[in-house]
Amino acid sequence: MSIFDILFYLFAAAIVLSAAFVSLSRNIVHAAFSLLFTFLGIAGVYVLLSADFIAVSQILIYVGGILVLIVFGVMLTNRVTNIDIRAAIRSRIPAFIICAGLLALLIAFITQAHWIRYDEEPWKKTPWGKNAVEQVTKPLQGSVREVIDQQGSQGTAAEIGKLLMSDYMLPFELLSIVLLVALIGAAMIARQEAVQKKRPLSPSLPTEVSQ
Amino acid sequence: MLSNYIPIVLMMVIAIGFGILMANLSKWLGPKRPNFQKLSTYESGMIPVGTTRERVSVKYYVVGMLFIIFDIELVFLYPWAVTFDKVGAFAIGEMFLFIVLLFIGYIYILKKGALEWD
Amino acid sequence: MAPLSHYLAVSAILFVIGTAGVLFRRNAIIVFMCVELMLNAVNLTLIAFSQFLGDQTGQILVFFVMTVAAAEAAVGLAIVIALFRNRQTVDIAKVNILKW
Numbered sequence: 001m002s003i004f005d006i007l008f009y010l011f012a013a014a015i016v017l018s019a020a021f022v023s024l025s026r027n028i029v030h031a032a033f034s035l036l037f038t039f040l041g042i043a044g045v046y047v048l049l050s051a052d053f054i055a056v057s058q059i060l061i062y063v064g065g066i067l068v069l070i071v072f073g074v075m076l077t078n079r080v081t082n083i084d085i086r087a088a089i090r091s092r093i094p095a096f097i098i099c100a101g102l103l104a105l106l107i108a109f110i111t112q113a114h115w116i117r118y119d120e121e122p123w124k125k126t127p128w129g130k131n132a133v134e135q136v137t138k139p140l141q142g143s144v145r146e147v148i149d150q151q152g153s154q155g156t157a158a159e160i161g162k163l164l165m166s167d168y169m170l171p172f173e174l175l176s177i178v179l180l181v182a183l184i185g186a187a188m189i190a191r192q193e194a195v196q197k198k199r200p201l202s203p204s205l206p207t208e209v210s211q
Numbered sequence: 212m213l214s215n216y217i218p219i220v221l222m223m224v225i226a227i228g229f230g231i232l233m234a235n236l237s238k239w240l241g242p243k244r245p246n247f248q249k250l251s252t253y254e255s256g257m258i259p260v261g262t263t264r265e266r267v268s269v270k271y272y273v274v275g276m277l278f279i280i281f282d283i284e285l286v287f288l289y290p291w292a293v294t295f296d297k298v299g300a301f302a303i304g305e306m307f308l309f310i311v312l313l314f315i316g317y318i319y320i321l322k323k324g325a326l327e328w329d
Numbered sequence: 330m331a332p333l334s335h336y337l338a339v340s341a342i343l344f345v346i347g348t349a350g351v352l353f354r355r356n357a358i359i360v361f362m363c364v365e366l367m368l369n370a371v372n373l374t375l376i377a378f379s380q381f382l383g384d385q386t387g388q389i390l391v392f393f394v395m396t397v398a399a400a401e402a403a404v405g406l407a408i409v410i411a412l413f414r415n416r417q418t419v420d421i422a423k424v425n426i427l428k429w
Contacts, residue, residue, distance in 0.1 A: 023350030
């Protein structure tokens with residue numbers, strides 16, 4: 001068992017424990033801060049899976065953006081008396097059955113299926129598999145210095161950028177429209193009262209009266 | 212490969228250790244002679260009123276929301292910046308369209324007055 | 330390196346925890362956080378597959394999921410805030426006007 005395996009199990013334990021705390025904690029502020037550790041643990045697992053750019057984006061978007069927004073949401077809706085809100089007893093039993101069934105199903109899938117690696121037989125024959133094997137077994141060229149430079153900059157950002165600019169161009173542009181709609185929608189929903197306040201309550205009557 | 216991260220881990224350890232050390236050094240070294248004035252929330256300042264569990268203004272939310280949208284844009288700019296010289300003018304046009312679309316949203320928000328801090 | 334099934338198991342557990350939170354809790358913001366947990370579980374699966382199959386497409390998909398999650402967070406929390414302003418509650422059991 002290498003140091004990276006130990007790190008993975010540590011991260012996994014942190015993820016599961018803090019996620020359980022998020023969904024069970026009675027204090028919403030504690031839940032929000034526990035979510036921070038879940039996100040960081042997942043970023044750590046991304047690093048172990050050598051997806052470095054995704055790990056950085058995870059921290060930038062989830063920790064720096066979404067979590068901050070959630071904490072704002074907590075602060076905007078917090079009441080001084082925090083009532084413990086839980087599901088009614090009636091709906092608890094079906095919910096429990098759904099969760100247990102889902103867990104059993106997923107674990108059964110994971111243990112039963114035969115998962116392949118990039119260098120295993122059926123996958124290797126597909127075009128994606130061929131490409132992957134080529135990528136991994138590509139011999140490094142040039143002097144020692146260049147090899148070190150190449151290995152030092154083995155980031156995934158360039159690979160992602162290439163795919164975004166070519167194969168996934170249309171989804172990429174569509175995302176900007178999704179963001180545009182979210183931007184306008186969220187600002188309008190959140191600022192409703194301010195926009196209404198600005199307009200006069202009764203529009204000034206047309207000048208029929210003076211005629 | 213993963214050994215590239217050792218400097219980052221080292222820096223994190225040093226940063227956290229430095230923070231803990233500096234925050235606690237005065238506690239460990241300094242003398243402690245508390246009195247009523249020193250223990251008040253703002254020594255020789257205002258007397259605090261109300262609880263700390265106040266709700267904040269919704270304006271902060273709009274700024275936070277704007278931040279997250281442009282945060283995403285930044286994350287997309289990075290892989291683009293690494294590769295656009297290999298793809299050429301097409302990539303520049305693509306990113307231009309992306310930024311223009313988000314900029315329209317920004318102008319809209321600005322015109323609607325959602326960012327006015329009245 | 331730990332086998333693929335361990336990564337999948339972590340994300341399966343994370344997904345079920347998220348589902349449990351969505352089903353059991355009635356505070357809209359907690360439900361929201363649990364939806365984020367579920368999205369993260371899916372992202373973890375995608376990255377694990379991407380690494381073990383040597384294919385970068387999974388990472389692109391994670392990017393798209395992250396963007397949609399951010400848009401969802403912005404709009405969803407705005408709705409929660411508007412809800413709180415109008416009804417003074419974030420209890421999803423009390424928001425039942427559209428319920429049949």
